[in-house]
Amino acid sequence: EVQLVESGGDLVKPGGSLRLSCAASGFTLRDASMTWVRQAPGKGLEWVGRIKSESDGGTTDFAAPVKGRFTISRDDSKNTLYLLMNSLQSEDTALYYCATAKWGTVLDSWGQGTLVTVSP
Amino acid sequence: DIQMTQSPSTLSASVGDRVTITCRASESINVWVAWFQQKPGKAPKLLIYQASYLQSGVPSRFSGSGSGTEFTLTISSLQPDDFATYYCQQYTHYWTFGQGTKVEI
Numbered sequence: 001e002v003q004l005v006e007s008g009g010d011l012v013k014p015g016g017s018l019r020l021s022c023a024a025s026g027f028t029l030r031d032a033s034m035t036w037v038r039q040a041p042g043k044g045l046e047w048v049g050r051i052k053s054e055s056d057g058g059t060t061d062f063a064a065p066v067k068g069r070f071t072i073s074r075d076d077s078k079n080t081l082y083l084l085m086n087s088l089q090s091e092d093t094a095l096y097y098c099a100t101a102k103w104g105t106v107l108d109s110w111g112q113g114t115l116v117t118v119s120p
Numbered sequence: 121d122i123q124m125t126q127s128p129s130t131l132s133a134s135v136g137d138r139v140t141i142t143c144r145a146s147e148s149i150n151v152w153v154a155w156f157q158q159k160p161g162k163a164p165k166l167l168i169y170q171a172s173y174l175q176s177g178v179p180s181r182f183s184g185s186g187s188g189t190e191f192t193l194t195i196s197s198l199q200p201d202d203f204a205t206y207y208c209q210q211y212t213h214y215w216t217f218g219q220g221t222k223v224e225i
């Protein structure tokens with residue numbers, strides 16, 4: 001059974017950095033395309049970024065609001081996905097989910113999310 | 121960027137009602153649409169992908185249709201467990217979600 005468990009969310013000051021983790025089980029992370037999706041309090045869903053599977057090149061892409069500030073990486077030995085967030089702004093306050101992208105496109109399994117709050 | 125516009129934003133319904141939610145894409149996206157259900161405090165749950173394919177384990181009262189720019193999610197007979205917020209999503213070019221439709225009593 002696929003399981004995704006996010007962690008690392010915290011209260012951080014504007015301009016700060018934070019690294020989120022997504023521990024995967026039930027499948028091999030490097031063989032999967034993975035995404036990060038966020039949801040600001042009381043708002044809708046917003047795609048943040050993705051990393052392709054190793055066989056598809058392992059490249060990353062990001063949404064315009066976070067491009068240049070966020071990076072995605074994997075630790076294959078820990079079967080864990082990371083989202084490194086720099087230069088955080090109040091608009092980045094949200095619940096961050098990791099999700100598997102079946103066939104590289106369909107977001108079929110989601111974690112429970114981890115909360116990031118950016119505030120002075 | 122491809123925009124997804126859902127309607128209505130809120131829908132009041134009763135148990136047993138047939139419910140339809142519409143999603144319009146800003147450009148043609150073929151059939152690359154998914155629908156999600158989200159309950160308060162929970163992660164989104166995939167219901168439908170490729171416009172009309174039911175995700176494994178999802179009740180058959182849920183169905184999806186459409187292609188190009190117009191898509192619908194239909195719940196044939198609303199059940200108490202179905203009161204939630206529903207999102208459409210395109211995945212032809214990265215991922216974009218609609219703004220959500222809250223189905224309430």
